Amino acid sequence: MRLVFFGSSNFSIPILEALVQSHEVLAVITQPDRPKGRGLKVQPTPVKEWAMKRGLKVFDPEKLDVEFAEVLSALMPEAIVVASYGKIVPKTILEVPPFGCLNVHPSLLPKLRGAAPIQWAILKGKRETGVTVFLMDEGLDSGPILLQRKTAIGDEETAQELERRLSGMGASLTIEALELIQRGEIKPVPQRDEEACYAPKLSREVGLIDWSSPSKKLKDMVRGLEPWPCAYTFYRGKTLKIWKATCKEGKGSPGEVISLKEGIEVACGEGSLLIKELQLEGKRRMKAEEFLRGYKLSIGEKLGR
Numbered sequence: 001m002r003l004v005f006f007g008s009s010n011f012s013i014p015i016l017e018a019l020v021q022s023h024e025v026l027a028v029i030t031q032p033d034r035p036k037g038r039g040l041k042v043q044p045t046p047v048k049e050w051a052m053k054r055g056l057k058v059f060d061p062e063k064l065d066v067e068f069a070e071v072l073s074a075l076m077p078e079a080i081v082v083a084s085y086g087k088i089v090p091k092t093i094l095e096v097p098p099f100g101c102l103n104v105h106p107s108l109l110p111k112l113r114g115a116a117p118i119q120w121a122i123l124k125g126k127r128e129t130g131v132t133v134f135l136m137d138e139g140l141d142s143g144p145i146l147l148q149r150k151t152a153i154g155d156e157e158t159a160q161e162l163e164r165r166l167s168g169m170g171a172s173l174t175i176e177a178l179e180l181i182q183r184g185e186i187k188p189v190p191q192r193d194e195e196a197c198y199a200p201k202l203s204r205e206v207g208l209i210d211w212s213s214p215s216k217k218l219k220d221m222v223r224g225l226e227p228w229p230c231a232y233t234f235y236r237g238k239t240l241k242i243w244k245a246t247c248k249e250g251k252g253s254p255g256e257v258i259s260l261k262e263g264i265e266v267a268c269g270e271g272s273l274l275i276k277e278l279q280l281e282g283k284r285r286m287k288a289e290e291f292l293r294g295y296k297l298s299i300g301e302k303l304g305r
Contacts, residue, residue: 122224144188211255
């Protein structure tokens, strides 16, 4: 099938790779280069980098306007596949391909519509998630479903690890959906809008730890917000990112350091959180044991503001 692919993030790449291997990818559409990192150096998206290395035709428009829709029309794609593109695709583009625009979304729609479904699945303590391939309409992840596949979320699985798994699932599910479309053997099923919930874009503020919360919720924050914005607290006025942690049954005042035996154990509203890996503002990521050798943290000291 003649395809155009829209995608920007690492999640998109395995899906694009599967399409390149089994279909004719006419062009790759991605977000424009943006300043990133500490030095705010202008960098391409992971998708642009991957596609350019393989000699694919790449467009990175600032706007998906009528003129760009005409550029796509001239390519004569039979379908468009969208996976973690990062912008709303307007009606003028949705109407270009005869077989429509397929979106690969990493949740069990209509649950967790929106920008950050992988992270919010973990933040909300879900035990199960999945991938949905659906036909796009003008709404937010609201179009009729073509295929859906479930998977369990591991107790220790981070958002980054889950993203890699769901991306692989999304690749195989997209190929399957395209084959069924070509054969005319698939019927889109409308979503049940009354069951919808949302996964809004993450902000840095989402990562701020409230030590009065149960330790299970805080562990889910640590897992769900890796690598960005990362769960964080404050230590002597400096930001302290928490990269790895487990739940314990310790007691104390929320935010209080109650043990330094196996790492840094901090009391929560319910139970305690054992910090195993962390990163102080301006320093590198390190194990708790290494941190404790350099900083004289005391039992009874409080983390937070």
